Amino acid sequence: MSDKGTSVVIVGGGVTGLSAAWWLARSGVDVTVVEKGIVGFEASGRNGGGCTHYQSPLFHEEQRLWPQMDELLGYPTEYQRGRIIFQVDPRKERFHEGLAMRLPAGYDWDVLDPQQVRELVPLAGDNVVSGVRFHFGGHANPQRTSQAYAWAAQDHGARILQHTVVTGIATMGSKVTGVETSHGMIGCDALVIAAGPQTGQMMAMLGLDLPMAAARAEMIVTEPLPMMPITGVDGNGLYGRQTLRGNLAYGGGPHEWMDDVPFDREPPRPSGSVTRNLAKRVAELLPKAAHARVIRSWAGVIENTPDGRPVIERLTSPENVTVATMSSVGFGLSPASGHAIRDLVIDGVCSFADLSKLSLSRFAGLRADWRDHLDWLPPKPVDAVVSPVVN
Amino acid sequence: MTEPTLPPPDRYSIAGKSITIEEHVEILVVGAGDAGCAAAIEAAKAGASVMLVDENPVSAGLVGMDVPFYFGGRATNAVQTPERLVERVLESNPALAEAFEVGVDVRLSTSVWGAWVKVPGLNGLTCGIAGLASEEKSWLVGFDRLVLATGARDLNFTFAGSDQPGVMGAQGFHTLLTRYDAFAGRRLVVVGSGELAMDMAALALDRGLDVVALVEVRDDAQGPAEKVAVLVERGVEIVTGHVPLRAKGNAEGVTGLLVASRDDAGRQREIACDTVVMAVGTVPVIELLDVLGGKRELAPERGGHVPVVSEDGATTLPRVFVAGDCAGLGGDAAVSGMRAGRAALRTLGKAPEVAEISEDVAQDNRPGAQDGLGYQTDWASAMLATGGPDVLACICEDVTRGDLLGVKPPRYLDWRSNTIARRDLTTLAEDGPVNQDQIKRLTRACMGPCQARRCREQVALIMAIGAGVSPETVPLAGYRTPVRPLPLSVLADWDEGADMDAGWNVWFGIATQWIGYDDIGTTREAEQLRAGMPY
Numbered sequence: 001m002s003d004k005g006t007s008v009v010i011v012g013g014g015v016t017g018l019s020a021a022w023w024l025a026r027s028g029v030d031v032t033v034v035e036k037g038i039v040g041f042e043a044s045g046r047n048g049g050g051c052t053h054y055q056s057p058l059f060h061e062e063q064r065l066w067p068q069m070d071e072l073l074g075y076p077t078e079y080q081r082g083r084i085i086f087q088v089d090p091r092k093e094r095f096h097e098g099l100a101m102r103l104p105a106g107y108d109w110d111v112l113d114p115q116q117v118r119e120l121v122p123l124a125g126d127n128v129v130s131g132v133r134f135h136f137g138g139h140a141n142p143q144r145t146s147q148a149y150a151w152a153a154q155d156h157g158a159r160i161l162q163h164t165v166v167t168g169i170a171t172m173g174s175k176v177t178g179v180e181t182s183h184g185m186i187g188c189d190a191l192v193i194a195a196g197p198q199t200g201q202m203m204a205m206l207g208l209d210l211p212m213a214a215a216r217a218e219m220i221v222t223e224p225l226p227m228m229p230i231t232g233v234d235g236n237g238l239y240g241r242q243t244l245r246g247n248l249a250y251g252g253g254p255h256e257w258m259d260d261v262p263f264d265r266e267p268p269r270p271s272g273s274v275t276r277n278l279a280k281r282v283a284e285l286l287p288k289a290a291h292a293r294v295i296r297s298w299a300g301v302i303e304n305t306p307d308g309r310p311v312i313e314r315l316t317s318p319e320n321v322t323v324a325t326m327s328s329v330g331f332g333l334s335p336a337s338g339h340a341i342r343d344l345v346i347d348g349v350c351s352f353a354d355l356s357k358l359s360l361s362r363f364a365g366l367r368a369d370w371r372d373h374l375d376w377l378p379p380k381p382v383d384a385v386v387s388p389v390v391n
Numbered sequence: 392m393t394e395p396t397l398p399p400p401d402r403y404s405i406a407g408k409s410i411t412i413e414e415h416v417e418i419l420v421v422g423a424g425d426a427g428c429a430a431a432i433e434a435a436k437a438g439a440s441v442m443l444v445d446e447n448p449v450s451a452g453l454v455g456m457d458v459p460f461y462f463g464g465r466a467t468n469a470v471q472t473p474e475r476l477v478e479r480v481l482e483s484n485p486a487l488a489e490a491f492e493v494g495v496d497v498r499l500s501t502s503v504w505g506a507w508v509k510v511p512g513l514n515g516l517t518c519g520i521a522g523l524a525s526e527e528k529s530w531l532v533g534f535d536r537l538v539l540a541t542g543a544r545d546l547n548f549t550f551a552g553s554d555q556p557g558v559m560g561a562q563g564f565h566t567l568l569t570r571y572d573a574f575a576g577r578r579l580v581v582v583g584s585g586e587l588a589m590d591m592a593a594l595a596l597d598r599g600l601d602v603v604a605l606v607e608v609r610d611d612a613q614g615p616a617e618k619v620a621v622l623v624e625r626g627v628e629i630v631t632g633h634v635p636l637r638a639k640g641n642a643e644g645v646t647g648l649l650v651a652s653r654d655d656a657g658r659q660r661e662i663a664c665d666t667v668v669m670a671v672g673t674v675p676v677i678e679l680l681d682v683l684g685g686k687r688e689l690a691p692e693r694g695g696h697v698p699v700v701s702e703d704g705a706t707t708l709p710r711v712f713v714a715g716d717c718a719g720l721g722g723d724a725a726v727s728g729m730r731a732g733r734a735a736l737r738t739l740g741k742a743p744e745v746a747e748i749s750e751d752v753a754q755d756n757r758p759g760a761q762d763g764l765g766y767q768t769d770w771a772s773a774m775l776a777t778g779g780p781d782v783l784a785c786i787c788e789d790v791t792r793g794d795l796l797g798v799k800p801p802r803y804l805d806w807r808s809n810t811i812a813r814r815d816l817t818t819l820a821e822d823g824p825v826n827q828d829q830i831k832r833l834t835r836a837c838m839g840p841c842q843a844r845r846c847r848e849q850v851a852l853i854m855a856i857g858a859g860v861s862p863e864t865v866p867l868a869g870y871r872t873p874v875r876p877l878p879l880s881v882l883a884d885w886d887e888g889a890d891m892d893a894g895w896n897v898w899f900g901i902a903t904q905w906i907g908y909d910d911i912g913t914t915r916e917a918e919q920l921r922a923g924m925p926y
Contacts, residue, residue: 038823038826038829039822041828041829045832054907055904055905055906055907055908056908057908059908074808074809074810074811075808075810075811076800076804076806076811078804098922098923098924101918101919101922102905102907102919104907143832143833144800144832144833147832147833150822151810151811151814152810155810160822162822162823163823163824215404215899216512217899222879223839223840223876224840234897237895237896237897238897239897239898244803244804245788245801245803245835245838252895252896252897252898253891253895253896254403254404254405254408254891254894254895255403255404255405255899256404256405256406256512256513256514256515257401257404257406258511258512258514267512268510268511268512268684269512270507270510270512270513270682270684271871271872272505272507272513272522272682272872273405273507273513273515274405275505275522275872275873275882276522276529276882276883276884276887277884277887277891277895279877279879279880279882279883279884280883280884280885280887282879283879283880283883289879290878290879290880291878291879291880292878292879293840293876293877293878293879294873294876294877294878294879294882295839295840295842295873295876296838296842296871297871297872297873298871299512304899304901304904306395306397307395307396307397307398307901307903307904308398308899308901308903308904308905309903309904309911327904328898328899328904329898329904354908357908357911357912362395363395365393365394365395366394366395367394370397373397373400374397374398374400374401375400375401375402375404375406376401376404377406378406378514379404379405379406379407379514379515380406380514380515381509381514381515381516381517
């Protein structure tokens with residue numbers, strides 16, 4: 001690595017950092033992404049692909065951008081508009097009332113009766129109790145989209161350094177002046193930290209405390225099935241979709257909190273603790289797919305802040321640092337989060353949304369034992385009980 | 392400073408959720424070949440409780456999917472009734488009878504689709520757990536020690552027309568012929584000329600089948616000279632310096648194999664046959680070890696990616712041992728099984744006081760054993776050069792060699808753009824070493840229902856050729872549970888504990904996460920927190 005430097009260093013080649021790199025590069029900024037492994041190889045490429053995050057201040061921008069992303073990037077994201085959520089548990093029949101409390105005005109959606117669900121979801125069965133259809137939101141392919149950002153950013157001149165570990169941050173006065181990496185020092189005018197579960201450790205290098213905890217979560221995928229008219233279909237405690245290849249890919253259920261994840265290599269991410277429970281719920285949701293064979297599962301490691309909300313802001317000290325953790329909901333919002341980061345880096349303020357409630361300062365009064373308090377702790381080994389199932 | 396609004400304590404994590412384990416054994420042995428039977432018998436004789444699991448005979452559905460071997464659509468109707476094949480499997484393996492006699496709990500037609508021990512990321516486990524499945528259901532078995540004796544599977548190279556019935560792997564052929572008595576072919580061409588190919592040819596001849604030719608990419612037959620002489624004596628032609636170019640066929644499958652000169656694709660000849668047996672090599676089955684998190688290494692002289700293992704079969708995981716071909720090809724499988732069985736016993740404090748097992752050091756006659764992945768690369772290069780880019784590299788996912796070399800998005804996206812046309816394996820390699828897991832996700836090669844059994848090694852070799860790097864530098868694509876394709880209804884835990892349902896959430900279940908941004912800090916926030924999660 002030369003000591004030539006760059007205007008902006010982005011630490012983290014996940015979907016948030018890559019989107020930011022693309023937004024900055026297409027604004028003419030000289031940007032370098034530093035990634036410890038391969039782009040999009042952690043949670044960014046290992047999620048359900050949902051693009052429907054109405055709780056977020058970035059929601060409107062998320063909805064505005066997704067339908068344009070294939071064209072803007074020049075590479076496929078597999079974005080598909082629309083989403084159906086339906087339930088098969090009678091206790092959840094009126095789930096749409098909870099949604100109605102939360103969905104912002106101006107977005108079109110319908111409540112569906114069981115027959116309507118079955119007409120739109122050929123793999124659904126007699127057990128449907130109710131459903132909703134969003135005429136917004138949707139799904140995309142996480143790995144393909146992550147790579148699309150990386151390639152599109154490169155097309156605009158961004159440099160992406162894979163297999164490069166950050167070892168330190170150089171500061172002078174109230175500014176960061178460069179990033180020390182396993183491949184040498186990279187001088188910079190501004191720094192973006194978008195390092196997923198490692199964001200807290202990166203902030204600690206600056207003497208700042210960004211509270212977060214990492215956890216492992218799982219998904220399963222079946223062999224391809226005939227395409228359903230709408231592929232964004234989930235419910236029954238699951239998130240996921242039918243891929244454009246026809247596979248059913250679903251996740252949900254218990255996560256495993258982890259101690260600090262490694263900083264310089266891939267985190268451990270075995271899968272298997274909820275595989276059978278996921279299979280049960282997919283078979284319940286889509287009974288006509290119960291014969292479909294599960295051919296893979298995988299796990300990803302995701303970070304959450306104590307309230308589960310992002311921290312996305314331009315710091316005041318060091319003043320040329322922008323930090324972004326999306327707190328376990330990063331993929332779908334990435335077109336918008338990258339735009340917000342671009343604005344924060346260049347203009348100091350987001351041009352299209354108020355982000356003031358997502359400032360790190362809200363955790364200033366956080367209790368020191370918050371992980372114990374929230375029970376966000378790795379499981380302790382318990383003796384398994386052998387209980388023969390009598391058939 | 393005010394305290395931030397925090398969610399209630401987490402009741403949706405895995406901590407405290409019960410795991411229903413239906414059975415528990417001291418020693419679980421996976422695979423009832425020579426190594427697995429020897430390990431199980433050794434352990435049972437010493438008084439340990441032992442379960443020996445083997446997936447054979449597999450269901451007709453799996454035979455059709457080329458799982459676990461490349462059966463290539465050349466099975467007779469006998470595979471439609473696997474329950475009747477059980478007898479055949481027992482007959483062909485006398486060690487199973489001995490295992491029954493010494494009290495081993497033998498489970499046939501049962502697969503092991505996953506196994507887990509306490510590793511980082513799975514902190515809640517105390518005993519080891521294996522996932523088992525029959526045709527009807529899946530369940531979990533706890534174990535104190537695990538011996539993996541999962542053998543080897545087929546190494547495959549595709550060519551034009553090789554996706555039709557009649558093209559199969561040596562392991563698939565051997566299983567159909569000897570263990571299932573269900574092989575439907577008559578007239579064979581064997582691809583390869585090492586000891587594996589020679590043995591398959593000799594076996595076929597012994598069973599009254601015709602073996603027309605062996606096809607070898609290199610200039611000389613690779614097997615031992617005496618075996619070559621015997622085959623030639625029996626009328627088998629050895630066609631050297633050639634590779635399969637195209638299989639011709641009709642509705643019933645292969646009717647002939649067109650082979651081409653390695654150096655000149657125009658020089659071709661056709662060999663009439665109904666079956667092409669791919670016998671260039673086999674691959675150690677390390678999928679469960681990889682899922683468990685055991686360390687592995689690339690050792691081409693032992694067959695490729697193999698476990699890091701000590702003399703007695705101990706892996707880097709304290710409870711897990713390996714034996715036979717899955718520990719690395721070559722050697723005496725039964726001896727390695729006995730050693731692994733004893734080593735597992737020792738760690739349980741049950742070691743029998745017996746003399747160390749002596750072993751004749753078997754000479755390794757596998758072609759290419761001495762030149763890394765060179766022999767496999769010779770095949771891949773010659774078949775790419777002669778057959779060209781339009782041949783499927785991944786049959787399940789319809790990915791051609793050209794798609795791989797060009798890092799093309801899958802065909803069903805019908806995506807064309809100038810930007811993507813500029814991208815290929817070479818440009819990808821400029822950003823870092825090529826990685827098979829990355830290529831899988833971009834092109835979908837190796838992502839199909841056969842779980843990459845027919846293409847995994849070939850895809851890695853083509854990637855190396857395309858990127859101009861040594862094949863040894865391409866990292867192994869990870870294995871994932873379930874390592875057998877299982878129907879949702881079979882894999883499902885229909886008896887899960889009530890605590891799982893009560894503690895299930897679609898995501899993390901962090902109530903504060905889903906409050907609309909505008910409502911944060913207003914009375915509506917408290918209202919929504921009281922109402923709970925939206926669904």
